[in-house]
Amino acid sequence: MNVLVCVKRVPATAGHIALSADSQEIDTRYLGFTVSPHEECAVEEAVRLIEKHGGSSTVLTLGPEVAIDQLRDAMALGIERAILLETDGREWDPVATAAAIVEAIEAERAAGRSYDLVMFGNESADSAGYQIGVRVADALDLPCVTGIKALEIGDGEAMVRRQTEAGWETAELSLPAVLTVKEGINLPRYPSLPGRLRAKKKEIERIKPQWQDGGLEKIRLKLPVQVEHSVEILGKNGDAGAQVVELFQRLRLL
Amino acid sequence: MVLAFIEHLNGAPTTLSLEVLTMAGRLSGEMAVPLEAVAIGPKGAAAAGIVTSYGVSRLHVGDDPRLADYAPAGWARAVAELTERVNPEVVIGTASDRGSEVMAHVAARMKLPLAANCTEIAPGDPFTVTRQRWGGSLLEEAHLKGRVKLLTLAPHALAAEASPSRTEVATHPFTPALDDKDFRVRLVPQVEADTGKISLAQARVVIGGGRGVGSAEGFASLEELAGLLGGAVGCSRAVTSLGWRPHSDQVGQTGMRIAPDLYIACGISGAIQHMVGCRAAKHILAINTDAAAPIVEQADYAVIGDVQKVLSSVNAQIRKLREVPVG
Known part of the structure; x- marks a missing residue:
């Protein structure tokens, strides 16, 4: 089977978020970059599917040229091919992003490469539009399930499960299909050194899609208002045991 | 009109849907337009008893029996078809898993932008929303375009607030045109056996x-x-x-x-x-x-x-x- 997995380069944020002077972006001067956690799992799932069922895997991203790093990370884990939909660094909204991905998939099909499965993360860690996978499925007239946490491939069909507050729900759908993945579907592997070296030598296919106004225009970013707040230090190490127990009693937990 | 897409369990709106009704009510007041709601599935009509406390004048119920169980594309087709027919200024749903999924399908079908996880909505031209990024650790102010403004409301962006006065709710059942393609995906619930363990969601x-x-x-x-x-x-x-x-x-x-x-x-x-x-x-x-x-x-x-x-x-x-x- 042929699997396409779509990822997005996002900053690896830690304890704090700081904004750029013009409030248009996160200040990334001191940050590394990664892909969204759900997408790490989508990449891992794609690699496992090909290991199990044979076929080929491709990773695609829409982003600036530096997003090649994230494509190579995916190839280091076992994805074979990579496609960069290269942008000028501007942010693309969901409509524009989905349209560029659809166009790329159609170009692939015209070149004789069709996909049985197109995978996404359920939502990106940063802009979190919760819609790219659904839009791509709709445009390609494919069935789609979002937020899956288990996947089995049968004869021309996929069995998926996703978690709800009450337990699980399941669906069976025929391939080709679009699936968006949630973290927890698997535990992604770490790249091996030979994997990294192999990925470094691989060619990246590049397409420059046309930017469009998708109708959701970022004006500025802002940090949520922080409520004034102080912390009470109860003590150090084991000496704090009595104070902690006293706190539990105060909160009526004991 | 502002149209609230509500989710329900046998006709009882979910907590997040009550928040959506509250936000939609405020918005309809600001815009001086009526508030209507849509519930999918034949049992949705039972929501009338609750939405009456949120200022809803009409409750549309997609009552095709095939919509009783969750089918994302089918539900979205019903909401999209209703939206085309009643022509609201705004459609707002929850940002639950289902709400996000249905609204994404609605937006894709109608070829309209969708602003997900909004916390504030300022109607007018431009139509401005504040929405969550990074799970709410960062906020984005954005202009939302489109002939109908589609959005989902972030969970707990406000508290649900029922009004002491009740409106007269007219229930309008409708049967959307649906075909087999809208049911390529049906999600079947699998309720897990109670393990007796205190769950993370419920633990004090x-x-x-x-x-x-x-x-x-x-x-x-x-x-x-x-x-x-x-x-x-x-x-x-x-x-x-x-x-x-x-x-x-x-x-x-x-x-x-x-x-x-x-x-x-x-x-x-x-x-x-x-x-x-x-x-x-x-x-x-x-x-x-x-x-x-x-x-x-x-x-x-x-x-x-x-x-x-x-x-x-x-x-x-x-x-x-x-x-x-x-x-």
Whole structure:
């Protein structure tokens, strides 16, 4: 089977978020970059599917040229091919992003490469539009399930499960299909050194899609208002045991 | 008109849907247009008894029996078809898993933009929304275009507020045109057997462990404390990535979002992705060797020290308390 997995380069944020002077972006001067956690799992799932069922895997991203790093990370884990939909660094909204991905998939099909499965993360860690996978499925007239946490491939069909507050729900759908993945579907592997070296030598296919106004225009970013707040230090190490127990009693937990 | 897409369980709107009705009501007041609601599935008509307290004048019910069970594309086709027919200015749904999925399908079908996880909405031209990024750790102000403004409301962006006065609700059943293609995906619920374990979502106290717990075995002290307090054990993403705990225990942006009375963060640094999951806790107690860790400044109480040393002392003292006969 042929699997396409779509990822997005996002900053690896830690304890704090700081904004750029013009409030248009996160200040990334001191940050590394990664892909969204759900997408790490989508990449891992794609690699496992090909290991199990044979076929080929491709990773695609829409982003600036530096997003090649994230494509190579995916190839280091076992994805074979990579496609960069290269942008000028501007942010693309969901409509524009989905349209560029659809166009790329159609170009692939015209070149004789069709996909049985197109995978996404359920939502990106940063802009979190919760819609790219659904839009791509709709445009390609494919069935789609979002937020899956288990996947089995049968004869021309996929069995998926996703978690709800009450337990699980399941669906069976025929391939080709679009699936968006949630973290927890698997535990992604770490790249091996030979994997990294192999990925470094691989060619990246590049397409420059046309930017469009998708109708959701970022004006500025802002940090949520922080409520004034102080912390009470109860003590150090084991000496704090009595104070902690006293706190539990105060909160009526004991 | 503002159209609220509500989710319901046998006709009882979900909590998030009541929040959507509240926001939609405010919006319809500001825009001086009527508020209507749509519920999918034949049982949706029963929601009339509740939506009457939220200023809804019409309740549209997609009553095709095939819509009784959840089929994302079919539900979306019903909402999209109604939207085309009644021509609202705004359609607003919840940002639950289902709400997000249906609204994404509606937007795709109608070729319209969609603003997900909004916290504030300022109608007018331009139509401005504030929406969550990074699970709410960052906000984006954006202009939303389109002949109909489609959006989802972030959970708990406001509190649901029923009005003491009731409106006259007219129920309008409708049967959308549907074909087999709209049911290529049907989600069938699988209710899990009750394990008797206190779930992370419901626990009054959650003891979360991070890398500072030291090892998978190190969680024994957290489990013991959970047993003593009748709580549940959670963990950070670092811990699931290390394979120390299953992903179902993970608290954070890509795991569970919890709201216990007390969250005890043990050896967790407090990355924004983790705080997204525990921000709703009433109190946070941090146990950390690093007094400068982000978790410490965001906590209400902190103990500076090694998780195992602190917990072994706490657990021993609680055990001792329990040994003393009461009264």
